[in-house]
Amino acid sequence: MLLTSRRLRAALLAAASATLVAATVPAPAPPVALGIGDPLFPHLGNPGYDVRKYDISFTYSGSNSKPLDAVTKIDAVATERLDRVNLDFSRGTVESVEVNGGRAAFATAGEDLVVTPEEPVHEGWPLRITVRHTSDPSPKEGPDGGWVRTRDGLAMANQADAAHRVFPCNDHPADKAFFTFRVTVPKGMTAVANGLSVGEAEKAAGGGATRAFRTTHPMATELAQVSVGRSTVVRRQGPNGLPLRDVVPTADRARLEPWLKKTPGQIEWMERQVGRYPLETYGLLVADAETGFELETQTLSLFERALFTRSELPAWYVESIMVHELAHQWFGDSVSPRSWSDLWLNEGHATWYEAKYAEDHAKRPLEARMRQAYTQSDAWRAQGGPPAAPRSPAPGKKISLFRPVVYDGSALVLYALRQEIGKDAFGQLERRWVSEHRDTSATTGDFTHLASEIAGRDLSAFFKEWLYGKKTPAMPGHPDWRTEGAGKSAGKSAGKPAGK
Structure with a gap:
């Protein structure tokens, strides 16, 4: 085709203009890992959105050394304009990502999955993300939380910062959400997860089955639990009709029953201390694995099998550790820490009730x-x-956060507080704390403010010394108590910091 001179000049001008515009458009910035500025885990969590629900599917092949196929669906709301969305995720292969129904580009940066939707997501808009991925239970770099391989399957241990090694998420307890899990396992295997079972098991290929579970209270990602194995589910009823279910290796069903049947009485005891159990169900997940800890995964606490089978452990000690994880369902699960520096509220309270139970039931x-x-x-x-x-x-040793100072060292703060304000005020504080902050994430400041309100006086000086001082203050009511100093006994706890 031939062009007239006028059309030719116009075409040349248009081409020159397009070249100029193209030359001035900056290249997209490279993806970067973000965080919400937690003092202990600065790259954990992500700004710009609030997760409301997770719907996560896992397909287990029967081998606990092979990656699971998975689909993670996230329902969130944007709290600012988002041209990119950062998710925490670091152990798995991502096949595809969709945002609000459209395909989205994705890349990795540090331990973040950085997603670029087709169009920006504006403040207040729904943000629905679907990630098709694998979930790897046997990372080459060694275990640092996430999947725990048991003798016959898998369980989760995500505290403090390891949920994103299992599924894409906003991995910080400041952003709690509701969870649905759908777990497909081969024939002869049992799948369990947090919350209550939803409907009947659906048949899967090869004679397997898919089970679904849903929480009815919001949950922090670090408290997620999915377990597969050759297990038996033991059901019973707790106080006020609370449904209880324990998940144990089938071969150990009878051997473990003397311990499992103690749970209803332990719940009754805790309810007398702080009020009604705050969640939809409870039970023990006994895993045939060596972890070195027990863990308060929400509604289904994770325990090592050895805790119940080692003959040298006295019964009072085992029961007090059971109560430690049970107490966490109030302190740490229902009321979660806003930042990881608030961890003392979780572990100090769980240790407190562990010790108090031992006093009431074993004269300790x-x-x-x-x-x-x-x-x-x-x-x-x-x-x-x-x-x-x-x-x-x-x-590389995130579990080292769980030092003696957050266990007995923090329970000691609670003892000092009870000495300072009296038993009645302390009991009122405990009940109001778990009632007024139920299903939320709360801070140290929230706790100290409530304590001052109940005491009827400003306790800020007391808490400044006890919570932030380099040295332990004088104990109210016990002027004769002395410390050994910083050079001795640093590695020992008065109790057992095995219950996270």
Whole structure:
């Protein structure tokens, strides 16, 4: 085709203009890992959206060393304009991502999956993300939380920062959400997850089945639990008709029953301390694995099989550890920490009720345990920082965050508070704390403010010393108590920091 001179000049001008515009458009910025600025885990969590629901499907092949096929669906609301959306995810292969029904580009940066939707998502808009991916239970770099391989399957241990090693998420307890899990397993295997079973099992290929579970209370990602194995589910009823279910290796069903049947009475005891159980169900998941800890995964606490089968462990001790994880359902699960520096609220309270249960049921005096903790407290603070300002965990050893100062060292703060304000006010504080902050994430400041309100006076000076001081203050009512100093006993706890 021939062009007239006028058309030719116009075409040349248009081409020159397009070249100029193209030359001035900046290249897209490279994806970067983000975070919400947690003092201990600065790259954990992501800004710009609030997750409301997760719907996560796993397909287990029968081998706990092979990646699981998975689909993670996230329903969220944008809290600012988002040209990109960061998710925490680091152990799996991503096949595809959709945002609000459209295909989205994705890349990785650090431990983030960075998603670029076709169009920006504006503040207040729904944000629906679907990620098709694998979930790897056997990372080459070694275990650091996430999937735990058991003798016959898998379980989860995501605390503190490992949920994103299992599924894409906003991996911080400040953003709690509702969860639905759909787990497909081969014939002869049992699947369980947090919350209540939803409907009947659906048949899957090869004679397997898909089971669905849903939480009726919001949950932090670090408390997620999915387990597959050759297990038996034991059901019974707790106080006020609470449905209880324990998940145990089938071969150990009879051997474990003397321990499992203690749970209803332990719940009744906890309810007398702080009020009605706050969640939809409870039970023990007994895993045939060596973890070195127990874990308060919401509604289904994870326990090592060895805790119940080692003959050298006294019964009172095993029961107190069971109560430690049970107490977490109020302190840490129902009321979650807003930041990881608030961890003392979780572990201090769980240790407190662990010790108090041992006093009530095994004549193990709480005051004697607290006096021993006081002796060691300066050493614990020197090692791990004060209770509400703990030192960061060692690189590559995130579990090192769980030092003695967050267990007995933090229970000691609660003992000092009870000494300061009296038993009646302390009991009122405990009940109001779990009632007024139920299903939320709360801060140390929230707790100290409520304590001052109930005491009828400003306790800020008291808490400043006890929660943030390098040295342990004098114990109210016990002027004769002394610490050993920072050079001794730093590695020992007055109790057992095995229950996270």
